[in-house]
Amino acid sequence: MKGLILNIERFSIHDGPGIRTVVFLKGCPLRCIWCSTPDGQNMFPELEYFSHKCIKCGRCIDACPKKAIVKLNDEIVTLRYECTLCGKCVEKCLSGARKIVGKEMTVEDVLKEVEKDMVFYSSSGGGVTLSGGDPISQPEFSAAILKMCRERGINTCIETSAYGDWGSLAKMLAYTDFLYVDIKHIDPLKHKKFTGKSNRKILKNIENISKSYPDMPVVVRVPVVPGYTDDMENIRAIALFVSGLGKNFKIELLPYHRLGIHRYEALSRPYLLRDLMPPPHEHIKTLKRFIESYGVKVIMS
Amino acid sequence: MFPRIELAIKRLRETKPSVCLEKAKIMTEVFMQTEGEPLVIRRAKAFREICRRKTIFINDGELIVGHPASKVNAAALDPDVKYWVLSEELDTIHLRDTDQFLITNEQKKLFKEFIEPYWRDKSFWDTFISCAPEDLRQLVEAGVLILTNGRETPNHGLLAPNYELIIREGVNSVRERIERKLASLDLSIPGNYEKWVYLKALLIVCEGIVELAKRYALLAREKAEVEKDPQRREELEKIAEICAHVPANPARNFWEALQSLWFYHVCLQIDYNDSSNNPGRVDQYLYPYYKRDIEEGRLTKEQALELIECLFVKFNEIMYLSDKAYKIVAGRARFQSINVGGITKNGGDGVNELTYLMIEAMKELKLPEPHFGIKYNKRRNPDLLLIKAAELVMLGTGHPQFFNDEAGIKYLMGWGIPFEDAYNWSVNSCKDLTLMGKIGGPRIPASINLGSAVELVLTNGMLRKTGSRLPVPQTGDPRNFKTFEDFKKALKRQLAYLIKKAAELANMVETIQEEKYPYLVASLSFEDCIENARDCMAGGAKYNIAGEISSVGHADLINSVIAVKKLIYDEKRITWEQLLEALDKNFEGYEDIQALCLTAPKYGNDVPEIDEIAADVIQFLCQETKKYSGRYGGKRVFAGAAAAVHIYAGSCVGALPSGRKAWTPLSDGISPMQGTDVNGPTAVLKDASKCCLDVFYAPLLNMKLDPSLFRSEKGIQSFVSFMKAWADLGIYHIQFNVVSPEVLREAQVRPEKYRDLMVRVSGYCTYFVDLPKEIQDEIISRTTHRLS
Numbered sequence A: 001m002k003g004l005i006l007n008i009e010r011f012s013i014h015d016g017p018g019i020r021t022v023v024f025l026k027g028c029p030l031r032c033i034w035c036s037t038p039d040g041q042n043m044f045p046e047l048e049y050f051s052h053k054c055i056k057c058g059r060c061i062d063a064c065p066k067k068a069i070v071k072l073n074d075e076i077v078t079l080r081y082e083c084t085l086c087g088k089c090v091e092k093c094l095s096g097a098r099k100i101v102g103k104e105m106t107v108e109d110v111l112k113e114v115e116k117d118m119v120f121y122s123s124s125g126g127g128v129t130l131s132g133g134d135p136i137s138q139p140e141f142s143a144a145i146l147k148m149c150r151e152r153g154i155n156t157c158i159e160t161s162a163y164g165d166w167g168s169l170a171k172m173l174a175y176t177d178f179l180y181v182d183i184k185h186i187d188p189l190k191h192k193k194f195t196g197k198s199n200r201k202i203l204k205n206i207e208n209i210s211k212s213y214p215d216m217p218v219v220v221r222v223p224v225v226p227g228y229t230d231d232m233e234n235i236r237a238i239a240l241f242v243s244g245l246g247k248n249f250k251i252e253l254l255p256y257h258r259l260g261i262h263r264y265e266a267l268s269r270p271y272l273l274r275d276l277m278p279p280p281h282e283h284i285k286t287l288k289r290f291i292e293s294y295g296v297k298v299i300m301s
Numbered sequence B: 001m002f003p004r005i006e007l008a009i010k011r012l013r014e015t016k017p018s019v020c021l022e023k024a025k026i027m028t029e030v031f032m033q034t035e036g037e038p039l040v041i042r043r044a045k046a047f048r049e050i051c052r053r054k055t056i057f058i059n060d061g062e063l064i065v066g067h068p069a070s071k072v073n074a075a076a077l078d079p080d081v082k083y084w085v086l087s088e089e090l091d092t093i094h095l096r097d098t099d100q101f102l103i104t105n106e107q108k109k110l111f112k113e114f115i116e117p118y119w120r121d122k123s124f125w126d127t128f129i130s131c132a133p134e135d136l137r138q139l140v141e142a143g144v145l146i147l148t149n150g151r152e153t154p155n156h157g158l159l160a161p162n163y164e165l166i167i168r169e170g171v172n173s174v175r176e177r178i179e180r181k182l183a184s185l186d187l188s189i190p191g192n193y194e195k196w197v198y199l200k201a202l203l204i205v206c207e208g209i210v211e212l213a214k215r216y217a218l219l220a221r222e223k224a225e226v227e228k229d230p231q232r233r234e235e236l237e238k239i240a241e242i243c244a245h246v247p248a249n250p251a252r253n254f255w256e257a258l259q260s261l262w263f264y265h266v267c268l269q270i271d272y273n274d275s276s277n278n279p280g281r282v283d284q285y286l287y288p289y290y291k292r293d294i295e296e297g298r299l300t301k302e303q304a305l306e307l308i309e310c311l312f313v314k315f316n317e318i319m320y321l322s323d324k325a326y327k328i329v330a331g332r333a334r335f336q337s338i339n340v341g342g343i344t345k346n347g348g349d350g351v352n353e354l355t356y357l358m359i360e361a362m363k364e365l366k367l368p369e370p371h372f373g374i375k376y377n378k379r380r381n382p383d384l385l386l387i388k389a390a391e392l393v394m395l396g397t398g399h400p401q402f403f404n405d406e407a408g409i410k411y412l413m414g415w416g417i418p419f420e421d422a423y424n425w426s427v428n429s430c431k432d433l434t435l436m437g438k439i440g441g442p443r444i445p446a447s448i449n450l451g452s453a454v455e456l457v458l459t460n461g462m463l464r465k466t467g468s469r470l471p472v473p474q475t476g477d478p479r480n481f482k483t484f485e486d487f488k489k490a491l492k493r494q495l496a497y498l499i500k501k502a503a504e505l506a507n508m509v510e511t512i513q514e515e516k517y518p519y520l521v522a523s524l525s526f527e528d529c530i531e532n533a534r535d536c537m538a539g540g541a542k543y544n545i546a547g548e549i550s551s552v553g554h555a556d557l558i559n560s561v562i563a564v565k566k567l568i569y570d571e572k573r574i575t576w577e578q579l580l581e582a583l584d585k586n587f588e589g590y591e592d593i594q595a596l597c598l599t600a601p602k603y604g605n606d607v608p609e610i611d612e613i614a615a616d617v618i619q620f621l622c623q624e625t626k627k628y629s630g631r632y633g634g635k636r637v638f639a640g641a642a643a644a645v646h647i648y649a650g651s652c653v654g655a656l657p658s659g660r661k662a663w664t665p666l667s668d669g670i671s672p673m674q675g676t677d678v679n680g681p682t683a684v685l686k687d688a689s690k691c692c693l694d695v696f697y698a699p700l701l702n703m704k705l706d707p708s709l710f711r712s713e714k715g716i717q718s719f720v721s722f723m724k725a726w727a728d729l730g731i732y733h734i735q736f737n738v739v740s741p742e743v744l745r746e747a748q749v750r751p752e753k754y755r756d757l758m759v760r761v762s763g764y765c766t767y768f769v770d771l772p773k774e775i776q777d778e779i780i781s782r783t784t785h786r787l788s
């Protein structure tokens, strides 16, 4: 079985217990406007072009068999609808300005990478984490990886939006030891406005998880995006919702950051939050105390 | 911070390093007066005379006193080893780019008229050049082989004398032992006269040490008499009392033990003012003194910490005169290694309160010396040791280095050393293993430049730097290598030849060392040297392990072989013709070939096909090296290079198939090539662990670390787990460079210097200099925040 992988990152310490290898899968059902990995959203390979690295040498123009690259007003422009992702331009570019993201891998390929850090998992209680994008966009493939990891004694974790049918989610959960799930906003309308989808399915799924997997450690991740998700009303409602789910549920606050914004340009996509600044540390601390007053544990990374 | 420590650090910062010629002058005088006497006697007399006449001083506030030269940050010249440093740089040494030394006009005159004329043609290098076989000389001058005491690399003593013996027994009791031995010598037996002379020399050295300490006692008393501040007066009186007692007599308390240690260190530096006199396992042998004082209420923890800091600061006041090539190393590393942690005689946990106090001291001082190492024994040492160590790592001072205790014990036991000695190993200079007072030298007589080895195969025996042919086998024009196997065969032939040449060089170095440079002060604390009446540099120590053949450019070699295999043979993307042309031109105008070379798989990323080739080549090198024996018995071992040699070695090597450009530094130890370890720290460890560590001796591993790791408790825990895995993997050494916000800011301004700086950005590991300014600023602000 094959899946589409964005990246595999070793020695991650913020995505579950211990030292972990994070497998980023391509494809996500949501389109959060603050997303910091837009290259994980689409479930197909994409060409990235980083203009700040480009020296405008024009080698890629000559290399492209589709004539999909042109120089316009001294800018290198890729006509994406002509591009077949053949990769010829990437090979010719000497400054690393071009890159194709998204690579097909088999379950075995992924396992081979994951198994490399066995010694670190055992010394730290770590393992594998499927992230993305969102593993839920490739449920069979994800479940197969998780199952094989389980069989090899590797601790498993997934990071998902939980937006999808219960069947897909359950397939993965059957082999999951630790779960991260997002609640971006409690209000279905606002959720739809910011992410493209309503949150009804998500909240329903989370409730299902709390019933079907009462022992599963779950961290509910809440992005703190100033002016979008960080109002007390939203945070209060999320805290209230989570407090009703069980002691195995915790909340993690993810302060908005801007480290992914150059990737939008690389994909020729607009970034809507150009002028938004990260929330002050004090604000996060206040929110943390506030949530804790509802009896929910809060972690911060 | 303690006020006196603050004062000492200020003094360090504000005193410009300078040249000191007192030793050179006195030594020259004594040598002129003693022509005709045996060398050991002349050296001993010179030493004693220096102890009697050298300028001595006690700095304000200091509790531990003594310095080998005439003032703080002054570097004494060893005229017999390297007078030529000044011959060549007399008028420019104060103007070098880095590591400048002040020199006065009188000193210049003294050097030109008195010191140089006597020592001209008598240095280590002169001796080497005058009697080296032509081919060896050429290989050394080309940088293919590297001479430890040579011109271009720092001069290393590489010894761990037994400081503990001096502290515990005192020099007087050593003297008695020498006298007993002398009395027992039957001079009618051939060879015994030589021993008699040697022991006589040691006695003279003992006199020198004791007299020097007495002079400090007097000085302290004089200073006490005129001191106005009552508290300082009391301290000076105390110092006078201590210096009157140690190191002649056994230390009676913690303070005396530290002062005794320091006096011995000063005397070692007077004997040879080079780097790498290593006090070793200080937390172990100082602990009894500490414990007794604490138990008897004579000392508080706070006072102990202050004394330790006073001692540690002193290591920084010592300078040695580096030659001009040393500027490419930059920084004034003196490699005075001390270690904490490890295990006790009975195999129990060696970590004690002093271990933690010393880590604390290093944290407060943030100074480059001593060279601080933690011997971590996964089975015995507590996690707390790693947690405390993490607090030191995150400061980004480069301290501590970690050494895998079990790996060290295994190395030594592999040499036939029993556990009862092997458990007590300590670090020699930057990373080698030794036993205090038990393993003699010289330890690294010769090194081989693996980058050159590759170059010589590609050029069929020609040195790119000069375009001249070297006296090495011509393994054929690479264009005619039909298969990868042909190439590998040629490479192995060249490597085998160079290893043999390195063994020849090592023999030569060991012979010159024994004949010309006895280590008398060090040998005093080698019990077997007295018993055998033989110097520790002449096979007199308990264990005389064969000097290693060290190597530099490990990753460059592996990466070059892989690139050739991939690009020319497996994927046929370029021809030999193209590659050789590009290398010839240092990739200029051949950027696409360089780009191809750079994209070939690289060592340090946990890629199985590389491991196989790496293992094959390293195994081969180790086996070849084992064919040769040391001067004092035992088989030679193949080892990873000492710190900083990679810079000099790189300056001798042209462009390589790995994509590395000409004259740039080679890779460091078994660390990956700069900027090619894109799979993160665990992959680097995995690859390092595959370097045939059972046979490849003591390689060095440096790793850059993102400081954000230490921001959270989870991060620290992960660091602890990471280090446990490191120990499990059997890797011998690791050291971390933690990237500070200052470094990041600097990298923004001068990206060319920081090409290999990696940071983690939302799920990606990427080069910092490749990011847009906006994102860089973001990362800097986050880094700053994390550390606050």
Ligand code: SF4
Residues within 6 Å of the ligand: A053, A054, A055, A056, A057, A058, A059, A060, A061, A076, A092, A093, A094, A095, A096, A097, A098
């Ligand atoms: S080849 Fe690379 S550097 Fe040259 S113009 Fe194209 S993208 Fe820019």
Ligand code: SF4
Residues within 6 Å of the ligand: A047, A063, A064, A065, A066, A067, A068, A069, A078, A082, A083, A084, A085, A086, A087, A088, A089, A090
């Ligand atoms: S990937 Fe191929 S088709 Fe697309 S721009 Fe590059 S060369 Fe042209």
